[in-house]
Amino acid sequence: MSELLDHERCYRAVAGRDARFDGWFVTAVRTTGIYCRPSCPARTPLVRNVSFFSTAAAAQGAGYRACRRCRPDAVPGSPEWDVRADVVARAMRLIADGEIERSGVPGLASRLGYSERQLHRLLVGELGVGALALARARRAQTARVLLETTGLPVTDIAFAAGFASVRQFNDTVREVFATTPTELRRARRGTPAGQPGWLTLRLAARAPYAADEVLLFLGAHAVPGLEEWDGTTFSRVLDLPHGPAVVRLSPSADGAAAVTAQLRLTELRDLGAAVTRCRRMLDLDADPAAVDDVLGADAALAPLVAAAPGRRVPASPDAAELAVRAVLGQQVSVAGARTLTARLLAAGTPLAEPVGSLTHAFPGPAALAGADLGAVGLTGTRRRTVTALAATLDRGDIALDPGADREEAGRALLAVPGIGPWTAALVALRGMGDPDVWLPGDLALRRSLASLGSSDAEAATRWRPWRSYAVMHLWALAAPSLFTRTPALPRSA
Incomplete structure (x- = not known):
């Protein structure tokens, strides 16, 4: 920094x-x-x-x-925490996901493999404040958003934002915003229309951002019962710490670089985690200028970057879910992977009542490790891989949460029988949000590379440190129907 x-x-x-x-x-x-x-x-x-x-x-x-004029907390988060792999970045990702509210600073430090004192020294040395102050700022931001955009009672907002008491909430709002919660609400710019029981929020991104493209990509991979795509809105069930939730995501109505999110939560205190996971799924905190500067300087990729500036990497809100889905998708079509994944949902947590076609959260590792997978339609080898992966995740031998060490996670995945370099790389790319991943041996990439006069071996080290974004451009070239914007053909074509 x-x-x-x-x-x-x-x-x-x-x-x-x-x-x-x-x-x-x-x-x-x-x-x-x-x-x-x-x-x-x-x-x-x-x-x-x-x-x-x-x-x-x-x-x-x-x-x-x-500042109450520019609202500095109503901006995309720093892309640095997604790019970096050190302990400070891992801590920032976990704090954003609500780890301190769930397990406190001791739990955060333990998850990272450090003592509380060591972690405090690292955070203060780089950022000037410790973990509690960082979590407090996150709570204040969530509280302001709720006060300005919802009609929830102030008491509900206090606990939804993660505060332990209404008094702590009031004191923090006064200190951070130099006003009271009631005055913040009085000055709001209007509450978005929404259905009873749903919260409507605006998730900002750095421009350029093509929300329609990201949502279409997610929609093309939608699993019946877990996800839904109607051509404009992508909906899915989120498995949150205190119960399943449903989110509906659609492009901002004003055409801005933003996404409108409607959330239906089991418990309001999961709001922060839900927003963080949606931001990760939509890649909202990326720095498109930095990515496009590097990829656009390459003669082969320049036309693709020019045709789709700011292209993002759509991800999963849960890396463990993505790992299982990656195994199911080995050597089958997108449609085939969707069908197989849908058959697993019976082992997941059901919604209290269906929301449209959405019925279940994706089953967690414990449920999958003990599930009978005989009726899913997998080969014996594939069934054993899913069971072994789920059991390993359940034991904690593989960590794929936002604070995981990406290199260590990759090595642990490769140790599971049936998981090879392509699957482990896909988990890193679309599960853990690593911006610099190449998919070795991917057939769609090979077709695109051949049209560009390049090879898989060369591309494995080309386009650093943004190879994940290069993958998306090359996938779009090979399968434009998965993207809203058809990429330009290379000049040599």
Whole structure:
């Protein structure tokens, strides 16, 4: 972060109101006591009066409050935490997923394999604040969104945001936003229309972002009973810590780089985890400028990047689910994989009542490890692989959660009989959100590479550190029906 937070570089971004840097850092103004996003439309402060922080939590820890004009927490998260694989990034992914609310700082540290003191030292050394302050900032952000966009009672919002008490909630809102929850609600810009029992939220992305393309890709792989696609809205069941939820995702009605999410939760306290998993599934926090700069500089990919700027990597909200689905999809068509996966759903948690065609959450590792897979239609070898994978996940011998070590997870997956490099790579790409994955031996990629005059062996090291995004461009070239935008043919074609 030291290069990113170079004072001169950050100030140039602020002076130019450059929205590309929103989420990367915040600007704290000593003369006003507030912190803003880099693109804040307010008058640019004098250079001698500003400081820069990598997180809102650090700015809050230094005594600054959030700007109520630019709302610096209503921006995509920093893409750095998805790119990096070190312990600080892993901790940030787990905190965003609500790990502290579920198991506290001791649980977070244990999950990462560090003592609380070691973890605190690492976080403070890089970010200026510890895990509790980072979680507190996340709660404040969730609370503001709920106050400004829903009609929920304030007491419900306090606990939905993860606060332990209404008093703690009130104190935090006053400190972070310099106002009361009631005043924040009074100043809201209007509550999106929604059905009773559903929460409607706006999930921001960095432009360019083609929500229709991402949702179509997810819809093309939709599993009956778990997922649904109507041509505009992608719906699915999420398996959250306190019960299954249903989310409906559709492009923002105003055409902005955003997605509208409607959520129906078993318990409101799962809201933060639901939003984080939806953001991961839709790849909303990616930095498209950085990706396109690298891939667009390659002569072979340049036409594809120009035809689909900002292309994303649609992912799974649960890497363990993706791992099982990857095994089921080995050497079968997309339609065949959907059929096999649908047959597993009976082992999953059913919804209290169906929502459209949605009936079940995907079964967890414990349920699958003990399930009778004889009626699914798998070969004996494939059944043994699914059972072994589920049992290994259930024992904790393979960790695929947001805080997992990606390299260690890959090695552990390859140790499961029946899982090879392609399957392990697909889990890293669409399950764990690794931006730099190549799929060895993928037939669709080979066809695209042949049309570009390249080979699989060459591509395995080409296009670093954004090979996952190169994979999406090459898949789109091979199977344009899975994407809303038809990629341009290479110049040599």
